[in-house]
Amino acid sequence: MKKQVEKTKTFPKKKGMLPTKICVVCGRPFEWRKRWERNWEEVRYCSDRCRRAR
Numbered sequence: 001m002k003k004q005v006e007k008t009k010t011f012p013k014k015k016g017m018l019p020t021k022i023c024v025v026c027g028r029p030f031e032w033r034k035r036w037e038r039n040w041e042e043v044r045y046c047s048d049r050c051r052r053a054r
């Protein structure tokens, strides 16, 4: 009996596909996250911790 495997290509999990930014507080690069999909252009901090640091 043959089983058909369906390949779901919803989101390619390739490294380097996600855009990155440099945190203005700690200077570390961070990757795009789902929570920022609406305001990614405004994101300047890698986390809430850095956001409050300044």
Ligand SMILES: [Zn+2]
Pocket: 023, 024, 025, 026, 027, 028, 045, 046, 047, 050
């Ligand atoms: Zn940071």
